[in-house]
Amino acid sequence: MTVFVCVCVCVCVCVCSLNSRVTMDAAEFRRRGKEMVDFVADYLENIEHRRVYPDVEPGYLRSMIPSEAPLEPESYEDVLKDVDRVIMPGITHWQSPHFHAYFPSASSYPALLADMLCGGLGCIGFTWAASPACTELETVMLDWLGKMLQLPEDFLAGTKGQGGGVIQGTASEATLMALLAARCKAVKCVHESDPQRSEADIISKLIAYTSEEAHSSVERAGLIGGVGIRMVATDEHFSVRAETLEKMVAEDKAAGFIPFFFCATLGTTPSCAFDKITELGPLCNAENIWMHIDAAYAGSSFICPEFRPLLDGVEFADSFNFNPHKWLLVNFDCSAMWVKKRTDLIGAFKLDPHWGIPLGRRFRSLKLWFVFRMYGQSGLQAYIRKHVELAKVFETMVKKDKRFEICAEVVLGLVCFRLKGSDELNEALLKEMTHLGRIHLVPCKLRGRFVLRFAVCGRTTELRHVQEAWTHITELSSELLLKHHS
Amino acid sequence: MTVFVCVCVCVCVCVCSLNSRVTMDAAEFRRRGKEMVDFVADYLENIEHRRVYPDVEPGYLRSMIPSEAPLEPESYEDVLKDVDRVIMPGITHWQSPHFHAYFPSASSYPALLADMLCGGLGCIGFTWAASPACTELETVMLDWLGKMLQLPEDFLAGTKGQGGGVIQGTASEATLMALLAARCKAVKCVHESDPQRSEADIISKLIAYTSEEAHSSVERAGLIGGVGIRMVATDEHFSVRAETLEKMVAEDKAAGFIPFFFCATLGTTPSCAFDKITELGPLCNAENIWMHIDAAYAGSSFICPEFRPLLDGVEFADSFNFNPHKWLLVNFDCSAMWVKKRTDLIGAFKLDPHWGIPLGRRFRSLKLWFVFRMYGQSGLQAYIRKHVELAKVFETMVKKDKRFEICAEVVLGLVCFRLKGSDELNEALLKEMTHLGRIHLVPCKLRGRFVLRFAVCGRTTELRHVQEAWTHITELSSELLLKHHS
Missing domain, CATH: 1.20.1340.10 (dopa decarboxylase, N-terminal domain)
Structure with missing residues (x-):
């Protein structure tokens, strides 16, 4: 039996600064x-x-x-x-x-309230123990959202699924995660059949693919991952078709390269075009190519049955991502990513069961929870439909004015249009618009031409705003054309 | 002169869902x-x-x-x-x-207010034009903070500096950014002297180094970047010394590898140890090795003149990072990163002048601005000092109880300690503590031994909490020892 020393907590030290003034109290x-x-x-x-x-x-x-x-x-x-x-x-x-x-960039009052709560709790959910509610609510919310999108069962965590969802900061991070997981899987696979080959040699032969219309973050993910990346040409609707990818894959294989990753886009940034994943998916599956789907913007619309066919083919994908922080009333940052096999993602990072680059993370699923419950699925669907209808209104107005042309099919809330005529003319129009600052648009390039993008963005954008915007655009155009022709 | 068509905005379409009910109004x-x-x-x-x-x-x-x-x-x-x-x-x-x-994980009322404002504004600062105030305040706030830390002028943006600071989400992201920038620079450098060599071959020879005590995110950055990473043994204070690194670098060079990156840690996660950067810096500079400093936790203390010597040697570094969201009253996420040459970071990602993986970003510098102004530098210094003094109080109490031992030098707000005796005994103590849930500690391994970490964390942690915690620990220990010896 040991003798216990006296447990004395009366430590007499000078703690002079321990009574520092409080800057702002409760x-x-x-x-x-x-x-x-x-x-x-x-x-x-x-x-x-x-x-x-x-x-x-x-x-x-x-x-x-x-x-x-x-x-x-x-x-x-x-x-x-x-x-x-x-x-x-x-x-x-x-x-x-x-x-x-x-x-x-989505925002709503319920999301702002959830964010205030998240800030107040100030917990960091990097492991289950670091805040169980944080990890668990996220998994369940991604299941809720996956069901709203009618994602195949494979992507859901449920209580014993192999798949599941996780919140990333942005679609760029999700793309990088997917590419790295695919890289890891490809290296392992080649190693199995050819154990002599070094990892560096294998990586130097890996080729990733994405649309020429894809977001620059896909190319960047390739750069970070140190793998080759090739841009796939699109058809007249700015969509990647299986035929085109198939040819490239065959060429690359013949040249000794290893095709391993294809990032499909549903709703490209320039024109909201959709790659044909129903064709591309079977090709990727047959070629053992990881198919990741980036639906950053368009993904939110898939909660409406009438837009869900745009997601057909997701059953062939290994991972899928979209940003509720774009169009689902959940403010930044909240990018939802699902994988069919959680172990693919976890395996790529070996060190811990965490699915992203940052270790620390805010309690972001609170925003999803508040928004889903306060709007209900019907409220969210109504919101998406309203934006799409407003875009259709804008498209109709553009079409009625023979000075203008529509430059890409209007599927969701984006209208690509331009004044018939030179790029300079359209650049001048946009410059004047930006200078006046009454409405804000940014341009894109489609088939080398300068095109204006009109996206319905605001939670409070109403018919009158769209009409006013069009009036403003046409008035500026009239002045501009007058100046150019006089 | 062209004939203008009539600008008609009265479009008659059915916009049935345009009057959807508002879920929560202002x-x-x-x-x-x-x-x-x-x-x-x-x-x-x-x-x-x-x-x-x-x-x-x-x-x-x-x-x-x-x-x-x-x-x-x-x-x-x-x-x-x-x-x-x-x-x-x-x-x-x-x-x-x-x-x-x-x-x-820092929090304060001014930071919460700034976060509410950030949420309300809902702007996404991925380029200057996407919200000028967002980009500009960030640059100036990182200059303010750099000056508070007395960073060398090289790291500041000023109006014409080559360096500058940027807010990342977490230290993991900053480490990855630094490693990728270093990789890009190394590849370029080797290419210049040996243009025949392929990028893949160069990358396969690159070796990064970090302390065996460093955070796992450094190893993960190496995995993501596809480069070799070696762990450097530490001295009796858990610090990396130049002598040790020098030997490894020489060995690796002799074996045909290319040392290119060293991630130094100031304030390691297990025991808050400090690598000897005054020795390591000159070595890295001489060997053309990028030195990145990760001071995630300890960095905040460098705003106090008495702790600033811990940062001596930063002048040799290429990049430096710490987390105001840990210990500077700015809530998550806000990780501050500086580089001497912005072009190194931008060059690594070719595609746009953005310094991180995510493109979108919240207006996080508002939190820094609110906190710096509401606390003042003196208030922030007082806060750091209070935590350090509380840790010293705890250390003194541990030292007075002969059943316990201190396991690492107490420099800032962390005390590593254990009951003299077996790991099992200490594991049992922590298990009981966690089970009761009155205080929360996590363990670490130091030289293979199970050690308890007592970190002063709360903004409202006072002397009495530290004393109560110690009473609780000693009472549990007494019971435990009694049980073990009876």
Whole structure:
């Protein structure tokens, strides 16, 4: 029997700085937080009266604030004043109903509330134990979402499935994860039949494929993964067809390369085109090529039965990804990724059962949970349908004006159009639009031509905004054409 | 002169779903948002009365909620009720003053307010034009922070510097970025002297180095980058020394490999040890090895002059990273990374002037701005000092109890300790602690031995919490020792 020493906790040390002043306590947070709620609500309620694209020059901000952090605390009032003075003039208002650039960046009040809760809890879910609710809600929410999309059972975790979903930050990360998992699987597979071959040699022969219309992040994933990547030409609808890929794969195999990965796009960034995955899937399966589907924008629409056929062929895919933070009312960041075999993803990173590059992660599934429950599937479907209908309205208006042409089939909420005539003319039109800042569009190149993209983005975009946008565009065009022809 | 067609915006289409019911409007958000502010304030004010580690079994959550998303909207009250019923029992309370696991995950009221604003603005800053304020504030805030750390001028952007800082999500991402940039630079460099050599061949010869005590994400970065990675043995203080690395580099060069990257750690995860970068830096510079410094946890302390010497040697580094989201009162995610040459990072990804894997990004610099201004540099220094002093108090108590031993030098807010005796004994102590859930610690392995880590984590951790924790630990130990010896 040991003699226990006295357990003494009265340690007399000088803890002089232990009573440091509190900068903002809970009471002040209650007051300031409520003010911030009103600030955000005011901002969103009045956003349409702001210039959607800011009128500042690069470097505008640096001279407006000190060059060093203050030594002593400043007042909250001063900080908030500077939000209006320094930040607001430099914001591109993504949530404005006049914002028609890029693709939507989702937002909704339930998602904002969930994000506040997530911030308050401040837990980091990098393992199950680090916050069980965080890991578990994410798995179940991705099952809910997978069912909403009618994903094949293989992709769901359920209680004993081999597949499952995980939240990534962005589609770029999901693409990279898929490519790395495919690389790992391909190396293992070649090794099995040819154990002499070094990993480096195998990797140097791997070839990935994606559409020439695919997002640049696919090419970048190839660069990061150190594998070759080839761009596949598209048909007249900007879609990759099996025939084209098949030829490239045959060529590459004949030249001693190892085709291992194809990233299909459903809803390309330039024109929202759809690769023909019902043809491509069987080809990839036969050739032992990992098919990843990037449906970053379009994916949200697949919750509507009438758009779900666009996803047909997903049953052939190894992984699938889309961004609820684009078009499903869940604010950034929340990119949903599913795989058929969780072990493929886990195996690629050997070190722990985590499925992404970052180890730490916010409690992002709370946003999905709040939004799914507060909108219901019917509310989310209605939201998607409204955006698609608004795009159709815009398309109809463009078609009625013979000075313009539609440049790609309008399937969802994006309309690609241009003034008949030179690229310069269209560039001048966009430049004037951006200069005035009443609506915001960005361009794309389709078959080498400069094309304007009109995307329905805002949660509060209504028919009148679309009509006003068109009026504005046509008025500017009239002035421009007059100038060009006079 | 052309004939203009009539600009007609009266398009008669059936827009039946355009008047869909609003799920939650601004008025309701004002009410619910204010309730949520109170919910968060209540949570944080009363957090210490909660069990810090949850008492749930894996899989607990799935059966508590439906297996599919509701078709129709539910009420907000029901959602909030479920937060209490489903989520709270499964939360590990990272913000509790009884939380001493891992490293801190920062939080503060000013950061929460900034995050609310960030969510409300909902802008995505992937290029300057996508939201000028977002890109510009980030650059200036990283300059502010760089100055607070007294980083060499080379790392700052200023108005015409070649260096600069960028916010990444996590230190894992920063390490990967640095390794990829170094890989790109090394390939280019070898190519210049030996243009015949293929990129794949060069990459297969590249070797990266890091401490055997380094975070697993460094090894993973090597796996992703497809390069060899070797673990460097540490000295009796768990620090990498130049002598050891020098030998490995010489060996590898002699064997035809190309040393190209060393990831130094300042403040390792297991014991907060510091690699000797004043020795290692000159070695790396002489050998043309990219030195990246990962100071994920410890970096925040360098804002205090008394801890700044720990960063001496940073002048030899090519890149440096730490996580304000760990210990600088800025909530997750916000990992600050600086490079001496921005072009190195941009060059590694060719495709666009973006410095990370994800393209989209939240307006995270707002959190830095709010926190720096509301706390002031003095307030942040006081906060760091308080945590370090609390760790010293804990260390003193451990040292006074002869049943225990300190297992690594206590430099900042982490104390590594154990009961003298077997690993089993210490494992039993931790198991009991975790089972009771009054305080939460995680273990580590040091030289093969099972060691307990006591980290001061909470923003509201006070002297009494540290004393209570020690009383609890000693009481459990007494019972345990009694049982083991009876």
